[in-house]
Amino acid sequence: MQSNRTVIRNGRVIDPSQGIDRVADLLIADGKISEITGSPLERAPDGHDVIDASGLVVAPGFIDLHTHLRDPGYEWKETLETGTQAAARGGFTTLCAMPNTDPCQDSAAVIDDVTRRAARTGAVRVLTIGAITKGRQGKNLAPMGELAEAGVIGFSDDGDPVSDPNIMRQALSYASSLGLPIINHAEERSLVRGGVMSEGEVATRLGLPGVPASAEAVMIARDIELTALTGGRLHVPHVSTAASVALIRVAKSRGLKVTAEVTPHHLSLTDSWVYGLHGEVPETVPPEAYDTNAKVNPPLRTAADVAALIEALADGTIDVIATDHAPHAATDKVCTFNEAAHGINVLETAFGQVMRLTHAGFISLPELIRRLTEHPAAILGAETGSLAKGRAADIVLLDPDAEWTVRPESFASLSRNTPLAGVTLRGRVVATVFGGNTVWDVRTAAAQTEVATS
Ligand SMILES: [Zn+2]
Known part of the structure; x- marks a missing residue:
């Protein structure tokens, strides 16, 4: 169960729609963006779920x-x-x-x-x-x-x-x-x-x-x-x-x-x-x-x-x-x-x-x-694609330098048709938040795989 308040901590927030590119905390309340801080807060505010974005890019x-x-x-x-x-x-x-x-x-x-x-x-x-x-x-x-x-x-x-x-x-x-x-x-x-x-x-x-x-x-x-x-x-x-x-x-x-x-x-x-x-x-x-x-x-x-x-x-x-x-x-x-x-x-x-x-x-x-x-x-003409205050908290956490190898057999898609099987790409989506809810996090997914295979 996720609370209705979340803070994404210490990420490099890049929002082209507002010309923002700085290390900051991003606060979410009730599924919407509530604030991008000027710099990272000293500690997470009370009553917030915390998503760690240290070393990562936070974007719409x-x-x-x-x-x-x-x-x-x-x-x-x-x-x-x-x-x-x-x-x-x-x-x-x-x-x-x-x-x-x-x-x-x-x-x-x-x-x-x-x-x-x-x-x-x-x-x-x-x-x-x-x-x-x-x-x-x-x-x-x-x-x-x-x-x-x-x-x-x-x-x-x-x-x-x-x-x-x-x-x-x-x-x-x-x-x-x-x-x-x-x-x-x-x-x-x-x-x-x-x-x-x-x-x-x-x-x-x-x-x-x-x-x-x-x-x-x-x-x-x-x-x-x-x-x-x-x-x-x-x-x-x-x-x-x-x-x-x-x-x-x-x-x-x-x-x-x-x-x-x-x-x-x-x-x-x-x-x-x-x-x-x-x-x-x-x-x-x-x-x-x-x-x-x-x-x-x-x-x-x-x-x-x-x-x-x-x-x-x-x-x-x-x-x-x-x-x-x-x-x-x-x-x-x-x-x-x-x-x-x-x-x-x-x-x-x-x-x-x-x-x-x-x-x-x-x-x-x-x-x-x-x-x-x-x-x-x-x-x-839609109110998406921006981290402006009041917009839906649709957010992606990116690691631009992470290398990973394309394994079509582990796709969530039902199909596997890519010519990139076995190719190593540099740049990875770490987590995706939709309307304030985490819908993908490679870190917890990896932990689950470890539990499942150990
Ligand atoms: Zn076409």
Whole structure:
């Protein structure tokens, strides 16, 4: 039983939304932030539970604008319960659930069901994204007003693009009157033509059909023009190419309401990871040489694309880091590369992956945290992602230097599909507090494991 007062002691409190970066104590009362002290208190105040954050960073809980929770319809891959537990371990206290469920999130009834069940069984907050078109078929608009009333934070047919430009025009118009963004999976399908990875040398050596980078850029260019035409709000998900970055940069300079996100994998992995050797390039390629866990849409790209994405994240062209957490069962991945499902399991590895950018000097820790908290909160228009007094006590404790090895078999997620198995990451989520309650603490989890195995 936790008391209604908690103090997080002696941490380096970083809250980009208030420009705070100092060692302090953070006080919580009744599930809300009550105070950040000027410096650590001499002793813990009476009647408070104490969470020790000495040597750790204390930041707002992360917000993920792009999560596939697979529930309802694909509960063998993930559920609202397991997906939110994975989120807690990854430091995320708010998730935005993509609508490619079954039934699809294209009606108020399904949104209500997800919202209600998530509130009951979820370890963290789940917000919903409504479909743009009925059944995500790209033909007729979903009841967007009804979905907005049910609480969706935006609209997307993610997994599939809205290919018809006129439907996209209408969607941007209607969504803008509702004050919500359209999140269009940017992929011109006529250019994909059965491609399963990025077009280039690796695809050629492996004999796999490739997808040109322009399949993404062509769609983003179209969507930017339709945003200009309608005055709507466009949020570009999982940007993966240098060409896309250039288009978004120009759109922003034109003053259009365009925002963008990038995933941890597109920031850190290239198409060489498809070889299945953790990015090493083999001299010769045996026929079975690939890792289906590196199959993702959009595909992993070249080192030049990765460099452009990092630069764009640092200079603000890309606003946020979002996971595109896409859990899949083993049976979706233990097959040929052509047959394998697209998607990487990201929530539990995300922070360790993106901390690489800070360790390499590309972006400071406060700016990295800003792209996981304040910036996604601004896109949501939500009162999260901040440690301001009175806000929900959604907090993450981070050890930026802790090294740990990715063991998919110990994921909270129901699925294991990551190409990072066995990889050591530097940067770890130590504990996550949601609404004042500790929903993950690696220190007590480790102690429990010791008791269980001794
Ligand atoms: Zn997508």
